[in-house]
Amino acid sequence: MKDIARQSMSIKVESMDLLNGQIKMEAHASATYLAMASWCEQNGFFTSAKFFFKQAEEEREHMMKIFNFLVDTGGNPISPEVTNINHDYSSITDVFESTLEHEVKVTKSIHNIVKKAREAGDIATERFLDWFVMEQIEEENTVRDILDMIEVTGTEGVGLQMIDNQVANWIE
Amino acid sequence: MNVIFQSTYYTLYQAANERCYYIDFGQKLVRMSLCQLLSLRHKVNTIAIENHFDSDLNAHGFEVLMLCNKEHLFILNTLEVLDLKNLVDHGFVAIGLSAKTEVLSQ
Numbered sequence: 001m002k003d004i005a006r007q008s009m010s011i012k013v014e015s016m017d018l019l020n021g022q023i024k025m026e027a028h029a030s031a032t033y034l035a036m037a038s039w040c041e042q043n044g045f046f047t048s049a050k051f052f053f054k055q056a057e058e059e060r061e062h063m064m065k066i067f068n069f070l071v072d073t074g075g076n077p078i079s080p081e082v083t084n085i086n087h088d089y090s091s092i093t094d095v096f097e098s099t100l101e102h103e104v105k106v107t108k109s110i111h112n113i114v115k116k117a118r119e120a121g122d123i124a125t126e127r128f129l130d131w132f133v134m135e136q137i138e139e140e141n142t143v144r145d146i147l148d149m150i151e152v153t154g155t156e157g158v159g160l161q162m163i164d165n166q167v168a169n170w171i172e
Numbered sequence: 173m174n175v176i177f178q179s180t181y182y183t184l185y186q187a188a189n190e191r192c193y194y195i196d197f198g199q200k201l202v203r204m205s206l207c208q209l210l211s212l213r214h215k216v217n218t219i220a221i222e223n224h225f226d227s228d229l230n231a232h233g234f235e236v237l238m239l240c241n242k243e244h245l246f247i248l249n250t251l252e253v254l255d256l257k258n259l260v261d262h263g264f265v266a267i268g269l270s271a272k273t274e275v276l277s278q
Contacts (some may be wrong), residue, residue, distance in 0.1 A: 002188035014272070121271070
């Protein structure tokens with residue numbers, strides 16, 4: 001019997017489902033960073049706002065990378081529904097701490113897909129995610145450095161203004 | 173046409189010469205490309221079957237399923253939905269696009 005399924009699609013459906021979940025997660029991250037940019041603008045952290053606008057764009061690019069991979073492999077990419085975006089933060093430290101939490105969650109999710117793809121012998125998906133694994137190291141490191149800078153600078157007096165100014169160092 | 177998998181109510185066929193699949197829904201034979209079969213899988217897998225057991229969430233225990241870009245419309249009861257989920261699960265294993273059995277056998 002001719003294998004028309006394999007001729008039309010080159011990854012496993014389980015990987016496709018997980019990648020669709022990741023598309024949703026990246027879209028959620030993009031929307032979350034947009035909400036953070038909005039918070040920063042409203043609270044006078046204009047450089048941080050720029051940082052989060054940029055992050056929101058990057059997350060959307062990640063989403064599209066996965067979306068296009070599913071197109072290329074003959075899968076069924078699903079345009080994600082994005083709901084429950086938090087717009088309330090107690091401080092700029094809270095914003096960056098939430099960012100780090102979010103990035104760690106994304107990293108764990110990507111590692112999980114790599115693990116599952118490996119178990120399923122889905123080499124294409126596993127290799128595709130190599131770039132994301134390295135990208136997440138960079139993303140986590142950036143936010144960790146910003147949190148370290150916040151700790152060193154302190155939030156008293158002109159500290160908040162200095163923090164916002166220094167965030168410029170992490171905008172590429 | 174070759175039978176890929178037969179469940180209680182439905183049968184999935186592969187028509188290699190036409191490069192497509194057919195599902196016999198009993199009253200209707202539906203021709204599908206792999207993309208349409210993937211779309212059916214997504215629709216079936218996103219049905220919240222637990223809602224069928226809560227009269228507030230799904231009062232009558234029916235699902236409306238539109239297939240092949242709204243070409244076909246089916247109204248399925250709980251047992252039919254469960255059977256279709258079963259067909260989709262086993263069907264994708266049988267056509268080699270699901271890793272389920274491979275993972276289990278390792």
